[in-house]
Amino acid sequence: MSVYKAHLGKLIVAAALLLAALVGYGAFQMASHSGTGWLVQSNGNAVGGSFRLVSLGESTVSEGDFHGRWLLVWFYDARTPLHIGRPVLASLEATRNALEAKGLPVTVIAVSLDPNIETDVAKAYVLPIAPHVMPLTGTQNMIRAMTALYHAPYKMEDGHFKQAPQVIVMDPKSHYAGMLDTSSDAATWIENIEHWAAR
Template sequence: METQHERRKRISNRIIWGVLAVAAVLAGVGFQLASHGGPGLLVQSNGNEVGGSFRLDSLGESTVTEGDFHGTWVLVWFFDTNCPEDRCQPVLKSMEHAYQALHAQGVRVSPLAVSLDPFDENEALRNYVIPVAPHVMPFTGTPNMIKAMTAEYHAPDQKEGDHYVPAPRIVIMDPSARYAGTIDATGDADALIARLRQLSKR
């Protein structure tokens, strides 16, 4: 005959297994929603007109989010490594010059170059970006994340020949992760520096 202690133990075990089963189902549903539920579940605007949250992979294969850059002015620009060097590398250089100019004044800046091609290899990204812009941080993301980010950051997500169309503008987020403005991605370092100085003095 089952004792009261054994009965309580049996009921407790059933409750534990029930909770674990529910947690597994919820985790599976969450994964499916995040993978297939649309951009709104991957990137949140957080009240911003342009920009918002993200989850990207660095060259070191660690994951970063917008929270990792709080306290700095964030520059976000989209490109890919098949972009002709004379078209895209001037933009990377201007982001590098902006970083150096403001860093010398004590203004913290985080320039991010996000690949529109989710299959860009880390080595290709490193070789494309670092030699011309060592302080610009290249990132990749899953296809769904890139699609969600381009929608939130108002960047194109279309190909032109063998490469993606680079974003025509650089998005600027302030140290509180609020949208501050944009600037044409022309590769004009002086214009980018002036724009950041203007925004940082508001």
């Protein structure tokens, strides 16, 4: 009898795992093919909102992971000549460090517009200049949906994706705070974020 119960228990566990896998796969397919509303939501924001991305360590990251912190979001392509991306990355790093020193908790994420970016390439592009900036990637559908939500371009230019001309700032409650022009310097960015934080 105990052998029968053990066998039955194994069958039940196997059936539950199969059902979970089928449900997960079905949800993934619906999200991938049923429009951007299944992938991202604005959550009432004029700009910005939800997302699910992957870190270079292969862990899943969502906007909820950054609640309680200011979040700066920039879209980049590691195939862009570094002299174009370097000033933005340097300003992101300087802004993050200055605000942290003033007691404002800040996380900066750089979202790859290329879903097939290799981990080593992304690290080599971002981390030597901005070691506190978190490079993230996602599926092509997620990136396309997210760029629309965050008002970033999603188009090829000179063999690479055009990098976003602005950095989106979300407050610690995941509400849209404002945009930072990438042609401005870190001092201007810091002043803007301090102004938004004081409101």
